[in-house]
Amino acid sequence: MSDTEKRDRGLLRVGVDECKGCGLCMDACPPKVIGMSERLNHYGYRTATYAGKGCTGCGICFMVCPEPGALTVYKLAKVPMVAAGTGVTGVS
Amino acid sequence: MSNEMIPDYEVAHGKSKAFYERYERKGELHHQTHYCPGCGHGNVSKMLARAIDELGIQDRTILINPVGCSVFGYYYFDVGNIQAAHGRAPAVATAVKRSRPDSVVVAYQGDGDLAAIGSGEILHAANRGENITVIFVNNGIYSMTGGQVAPTTLLGMKSLTTPQGRSVANEGYPLHVSELLATLEAPVLIERVGLGDAKQIVQATRAIKRAVENQVRGLGFSLIEVLSPCPTIWKMSALDAQHWVRDVMEKTFPLGVFCDRTKEAHPRLQPAPAPALAELPRILGVADDDLPEGHPYPGKRAEEVDLHVRVAGFGGQGVLLLGEVLAEAGLDAGLEVSWLPSYGPEMRSGTSNCHVRLSTKTIDSPLVVLPDVLVAMNEPSLRKFDDSVRPGGWVIYNGDTFPEDCKRKDVNVLALPFTDIAHELGDARVGNMVMLGALLEIANALPQTSIDAALGRLVKNPKWVALDERALERGRALLKESLLEV
Numbered sequence: 348m349s350d351t352e353k354r355d356r357g358l359l360r361v362g363v364d365e366c367k368g369c370g371l372c373m374d375a376c377p378p379k380v381i382g383m384s385e386r387l388n389h390y391g392y393r394t395a396t397y398a399g400k401g402c403t404g405c406g407i408c409f410m411v412c413p414e415p416g417a418l419t420v421y422k423l424a425k426v427p428m429v430a431a432g433t434g435v436t437g438v439s
Numbered sequence: 440m441s442n443e444m445i446p447d448y449e450v451a452h453g454k455s456k457a458f459y460e461r462y463e464r465k466g467e468l469h470h471q472t473h474y475c476p477g478c479g480h481g482n483v484s485k486m487l488a489r490a491i492d493e494l495g496i497q498d499r500t501i502l503i504n505p506v507g508c509s510v511f512g513y514y515y516f517d518v519g520n521i522q523a524a525h526g527r528a529p530a531v532a533t534a535v536k537r538s539r540p541d542s543v544v545v546a547y548q549g550d551g552d553l554a555a556i557g558s559g560e561i562l563h564a565a566n567r568g569e570n571i572t573v574i575f576v577n578n579g580i581y582s583m584t585g586g587q588v589a590p591t592t593l594l595g596m597k598s599l600t601t602p603q604g605r606s607v608a609n610e611g612y613p614l615h616v617s618e619l620l621a622t623l624e625a626p627v628l629i630e631r632v633g634l635g636d637a638k639q640i641v642q643a644t645r646a647i648k649r650a651v652e653n654q655v656r657g658l659g660f661s662l663i664e665v666l667s668p669c670p671t672i673w674k675m676s677a678l679d680a681q682h683w684v685r686d687v688m689e690k691t692f693p694l695g696v697f698c699d700r701t702k703e704a705h706p707r708l709q710p711a712p713a714p715a716l717a718e719l720p721r722i723l724g725v726a727d728d729d730l731p732e733g734h735p736y737p738g739k740r741a742e743e744v745d746l747h748v749r750v751a752g753f754g755g756q757g758v759l760l761l762g763e764v765l766a767e768a769g770l771d772a773g774l775e776v777s778w779l780p781s782y783g784p785e786m787r788s789g790t791s792n793c794h795v796r797l798s799t800k801t802i803d804s805p806l807v808v809l810p811d812v813l814v815a816m817n818e819p820s821l822r823k824f825d826d827s828v829r830p831g832g833w834v835i836y837n838g839d840t841f842p843e844d845c846k847r848k849d850v851n852v853l854a855l856p857f858t859d860i861a862h863e864l865g866d867a868r869v870g871n872m873v874m875l876g877a878l879l880e881i882a883n884a885l886p887q888t889s890i891d892a893a894l895g896r897l898v899k900n901p902k903w904v905a906l907d908e909r910a911l912e913r914g915r916a917l918l919k920e921s922l923l924e925v
Contacts, residue, residue: 358448367476369670369677375637392476409452410640411681413481414471415488415515416458421448 357404358421359397365417366394372408455488457497462514477677479634479667480509490648500543503528507549508583526557529564532571540709550577550591554614568625572650573662578669586672590614593691617664621697628661629698635685657706733771734888744799744884747807751792752816757871762793767893768885769797777805814874869910876914
């Protein structure tokens with residue numbers, strides 16, 4: 348990953364075992380980057396899926412989601428952990 | 440899902456620390472709540488958990504869980520948890536908060552719980568301004584039990600028990616809890632929020648945090664009513680239910696702040712802590728040192744006492760005091776005693792009576808069904824209880840002549856105008872003591888020292904004590920005279 352590559356401000360992870368597929372996040376997401384899976388999860392629900400790019404990290408999907416642990420919204424760290432020129436990605 | 444780490448990114452919104460990582464409930468449902476898809480309870484729980492996180496109060500929060508869908512709060516919230524009886528969360532919260540003033544107590548209730556069976560509890564907790572936080576989740580229906588009409592059901596809304604829709608004529612109007620409580624003087628914050636769209640949800644998050652923060656600051660009672668979707672019972676998709684909150688429900692239950700005294704409220708004075716249990720006897724004056732010494736029962740222990748007495752008359756004749764002196768004297772003499780006043784909703788100076796038992800053995804019941812002695816201070820009392828006297832027992836009757844039709848061959852009678860006799864002694868009001876004198880002479884079970892001690896404890900004015908003693912003496916003498924006459 349090069350330093351010049353523009354990265355999304357946000358990132359979304361969906362807990363497949365927690366999501367019940369109500370669809371509220373899909374509707375609320377401003378950039379419309381959340382869809383619904385074709386596959387059913389372990390409990391028989393379709394689950395929310397992140398399109399993979401376009402998330403702004405606004406957190407609205409998290410606010411409207413009724414399940415405590417189904418969604419986790421990440422934001423690009425303000426101080427990039429990639430040291431310029433080293434090409435080494437930060438260690439979490 | 441735990442908040443996993445991703446390089447270069449940090450968690451902006453994730454599962455609150457106030458929730459357990461795993462929910463220890465049945466089967467394999469250890470990582471999701473029991474709420475239906477789209478249920479507002481999940482959102483409200485998240486808001487509360489977030490407020491707990493942000494205020495840093497997880498280790499001193501106590502959640503009072505209700506009866507209803509949200510009963511399982513204790514599976515999810517890693518805080519102190521108590522599950523209250525239906526509707527009683529505010530009462531339980533009051534007790535918890537008062538006994539642990541440093542804790543942060545949150546009563547979480549639904550509309551069936553708070554607005555129906557618990558309407559009394561919430562009203563009085565709010566009116567006392569208890570320093571607690573109440574989260575009132577209103578979805579306008581009894582969801583857990585399958586969708587019966589609730590006090591908050593909208594007009595025209597169909598439910599299991601209003602299949603034609605709620606009508607004013609049959610079920611009345613929807614109850615506006617926030618508006619009602621806002622009329623009280625004590626509450627600090629009463630606000631209604633909704634879960635109808637993202638904007639409303641943000642406002643609800645803010646309101647819930649404020650309500651908890653008010654308590655942390657010690658300001659007093661805060662209640663947040665949350666209009667919340669129930670897609671399952673409303674028979675709607677999650678999205679339709681969410682919008683229904685905003686587009687329909689809000690018309691009946693307008694959102695807004697109904698009362699906000701946060702700015703002018705001062706931290707409430709904490710009520711004085713309750714005294715330690717061990718101190719109670721001294722406070723009540725019944726510590727060992729406070730108790731009178733008593734005068735040992737003079738008879739031999741083999742000599743059993745089992746005296747059943749019924750005293751009856753008009754209010755004001757000293758019915759209850761007569762019984763009390765007798766019981767107190769028995770107590771002083773080391774006997775088991777019971778004194779049971781018995782009166783109903785009665786006009787002033789109506790009839791009253793009491794049951795007294797003295798015994799060397801444990802008393803099984805304070806009721807006197809078959810009296811050994813009946814003290815009847817007037818004719819109605821005599822007529823009422825005459826038949827109940829044990830054969831061989833006594834009737835002491837306040838009247839010149841004993842009514843012919845009340846005469847029984849198997850009981851002894853002492854009928855005298857005790858009120859007049861008392862009047863001659865100095866005051867008609869000591870008639871009860873003259874009658875008690877006769878009774879003591881009949882029972883012959885108590886030492887005079889115990890009777891004096893009882894009078895001393897129950898009658899504060901020494902003048903009256905002296906008069907009562909004369910009256911008792913006169914009563915004893917009258918009984919002895921009557922026995923000589925026979």
